[in-house]
Amino acid sequence: MLHITEHAHGIRELRLARPPVNALNAELIRALRKAIEAAPAEGAQALLISGSSGMFSAGLDVPALLMLDAPALQRCFEDFFGMAAALAQCPIPVAAAVTGHSPAGGAVIALFCDYRVMARGPFKIGLNEVQVGLTVPAVIRDALARLLGPYRAERLLVSGAMLESDAALRIGMVDELANVDQVPQHARLWLQALLALPRQAMLETRAVARADLIAATRREHLPIAQFGAVWQRVETQATLHALVAKLKAGKPA
Template sequence: MSLIDITRTGPIWQLQMARPPVNALNPALCLALADAVEQAVAEGAGGIVLAGGTKVFSAGLDVPYLLSLGDDQEALLQAWSAFFRAARALAASPVPVVAAMAGHAPAGGCVLALCCDYRIMANGPFRIGLNETQVGLVAPEGIQALLVRVVGPHRAERLLVAGAMPEADEALRIGLVDELTDIDEVNARAHAWLQALLDLPSMPMRETRAIARRDVVAALAPERIDLERFVAQWRHPDTQAALRAMLARIGK
């Protein structure tokens, strides 16, 4: 069974993560997403809609899987590398990408959305944010830069240090998402937003976009992620205790 459902509507490719129940980002899903983005570009897509599940866009990294790797540093590096391959594929896409979020987008789900050009979220009690500190993690400098880019440095600091996850209306107010709509209209609005861009003269739109998004690509450069340090921190007792407490709360 495919982990990414692909739907083509004219020049727009919709890539829908399909790993129920919450699109937890294990290596297989991350690599499938990166491959799907690259396939869409190679086959001439004009724009991409990144969609997830209803009520949960993506719950972020698959923590039970990561914990199952124990002290296997090489396996942990490979798992996190797969995630950053997906994030970089979205960030570096030469065609515009819109995140269609019909539900919650914590942690890694938020990172994927921040790598997109535009973020549409379902109106309602849905949350988005980088809650890493609440689960014992330190968001790498490059990931923090993605948040700073959209909400500004002081607000990003407050959100990051607290691991805050604002609800949809607050996320819109502070610029973390660009648009709210009814949950049943999220994908349609994403297609409409993309189509409006595709109606512009192609070369000027794409070249202007590439210049404007250089900082997104730069934020995910290896030296700004420092993956080996991040994985080393994964084994810190504070991190392990917080992650296991989180799993206990949600019944995993």
């Protein structure tokens, strides 16, 4: 479900490994959150989040989450937003190796990292929550606006647009493109260059530069209850169940 690999220079890779599409169920979300939180204390100098070739993560596992009772769903959302906060507040650099498609929750993971290398080609990334009846929380909007500016972020969020990798690079949603089989390597090279700098100065400056993102992900700002309320709305439930029915019928979502 989550494979951990140690690389040179103290780079620890957390690879999403939940076939076929690395959908984020409660167990994977919790495992990822705990691994991010534990890494600095365990001696990791930098983190790399990766997926499988052609698919970073398809986002939240909607069929699995619809089967959870209210307490379990609440814990899942706590872990999801806690995972985003752990990425934002991580005291060591974090790069995302976006190895393929990255809608919704997959894009959220990438947004809260320091740097994003995406697979070149017909792979898409975006926050398409509106298309499945969900409201994008303010903390995620803020993370996207931090990269793109408020107006461009607004246009993408309200439409739920998905962008191919070339377009994502042009507007700054990702930082670099690489061939699909070389994405993790390019992300590691970026981390290695950062780790070659004077460490204390780099880490302290990084913390200053990310202060806005850190502040936005403090516990009191995380929209756990609000997101849960949106999830339970009649419109949202109808849209999510329709999505699951399409998936079961083998139709495109």
